[in-house]
Amino acid sequence: xxxxxxxxxxxxxxxxxxxxxxxxxxxxxxxxxxxxxxxxxxxxxxxxxxxxxxxxxxxxxxxxxxxxxxxxxxxxxxxxxxxxxxxxxxxxxxxxxxxxxxxxxxxxxxxxxxxxxxxxxxxxxxxxxxxxxxxxxxxxxxxxxxxxxxxxxxxxxxxxxxxxxxxxxxxxxxxxxxxxxxxxxxxxxxxxxxxxxxxxx
Numbered sequence: 434x435x436x437x438x439x440x441x442x443x444x445x446x447x448x449x450x451x452x453x454x455x456x457x458x459x460x461x462x463x464x465x466x467x468x469x470x471x472x473x474x475x476x477x478x479x480x481x482x483x484x485x486x487x488x489x490x491x492x493x494x495x496x497x498x499x500x501x502x503x504x505x506x507x508x509x510x511x512x513x514x515x516x517x518x519x520x521x522x523x524x525x526x527x528x529x530x531x532x533x534x535x536x537x538x539x540x541x542x543x544x545x546x547x548x549x550x551x552x553x554x555x556x557x558x559x560x561x562x563x564x565x566x567x568x569x570x571x572x573x574x575x576x577x578x579x580x581x582x583x584x585x586x587x588x589x590x591x592x593x594x595x596x597x598x599x600x601x602x603x604x605x606x607x608x609x610x611x612x613x614x615x616x617x618x619x620x621x622x623x624x625x626x627x628x629x630x631x632x633x634x
Contacts, residue, residue, distance in 0.1 A: 436546070438623070439574070441555045445623055448630045452546050454539035464537035465610045467527040475523040482507050482515030535633050541613045542629075552620045557581055559589040567593035571600065578617040582608055584624035605629050 434447040447453075482488070488507030495502050509517040545551040559567055567590075571579070581602040583590070594602045601612055605628045613619060621629070 436551075436553050438553045438555045443555065445553055445626065447546070447626070448634070451539055451630050451633045452543055452551075454536070454543040456544045456547075457536065457540045460533060460537050461540050461610065461614075464529060464534055465614065467529040468610050470525045470527050473525040475525050477520045478522050479516040479519035481519045482509055484519075485513070485515045488514075537610060538608075538613070539633055541610060542619075542633075545613070545619050550618050552576075552579075552618055553623065553626065554620055555623055557583055557590065557620065557622050558587065559593050562589045562592035564593050564596055567597070567600070576618055576620070580612050580616040580619050582619060582621040582625045582629075584622060584628045605632060 434449050434453055435444050436447055436452075437444055482505065485507040488505035492503050492506050493500065503511075507514045509515055542551065559570065571577070578599045581590070581594070581600070583602065583604055586602055586604050590602055594600050599616075601616065603612060605625050608629075
């Protein structure tokens with residue numbers, strides 16, 4: 434399979450196993466859900482009446498005081514007491530086999546290529562670390578929303594794009610299903626294509 438770069442109009446040879454893979458919607462959905470769940474921390478935790486420190490002594494006698502009976506000062510209805518339905522730490526992570534994850538990435542990339550949302554450039558470099566220069570570069574390319582995938586992200590490229598909501602930049606190793614599906618266009622360099630084909634074969 435061949436695809437022309439938009440800057441130099443040179444023809445790039447694409448591996449059919451990576452860029453012409455059959456789209457599997459169920460697998461892509463499973464990979465995306467697993468990736469997002471693995472990013473959840475699940476650190477919310479509260480203490481029940483058994484876990485709150487103190488409250489071992491009965492505050493007053495069961496009968497004869499005229500007050501309601503109480504067995505502990507750490508009851509949920511008391512101030513500084515435990516929580517009735519306390520939330521606990523939870524592990525949201527889901528296991529996804531490496532082969533399934535690679536096939537999901539192939540499906541996404543191939544579908545981006547088939548629908549015309551994958552743009553190949555010979556190279557992508559920023560001369561400065563200023564955001565306005567990055568925005569101008571994107572405007573010259575007539576792109577309003579895109580993910581830029583490089584073989585290795587330089588300092589200027591990272592600094593000039595990190596404050597922009599409509600753009601993101603990453604290398605092949607940190608590319609994931611979430612950022613591939615989030616943006617309207619995916620810009621990828623020739624070096625990144627070669628590295629991507631090595632990883633997904």
